Amino acid sequence: xxxxxxxxxTDLVLVMDNGTGASGQQLSKNxxxxxxxxxxxxxxxxxxxxxLLSLQDKTGLSVQRRDIVEIKNQ
Numbered sequence: 294x295x296x297x298x299x300x301x302x303t304d305l306v307l308v309m310d311n312g313t314g315a316s317g318q319q320l321s322k323n324x325x326x327x328x329x330x331x332x333x334x335x336x337x338x339x340x341x342x343x344x345l346l347s348l349q350d351k352t353g354l355s356v357q358r359r360d361i362v363e364i365k366n367q
Contacts, residue, residue, distance in 0.1 A: 309351035
């Protein structure tokens with residue numbers, strides 16, 4: 294039984310600081326950019342994310358790459 298994996302979609306997510314909650318926890322806000330080419334290099338995505346973060350009012354906390362992978366039994 295051979296299982297194959299195929300990346301079908303990739304999203305770029307910017308996680309930004311959204312202040313502090315009532316009990317002192319850090320709040321964050323996510324901004325997702327969909328329809329990213331699945332074969333895009335991580336370094337290229339990070340460079341684009343840095344450019345996008347420079348346009349935001351909020352401070353960037355992290356950059357996430359979210360791959361959606363379809364797995365099949367061949």
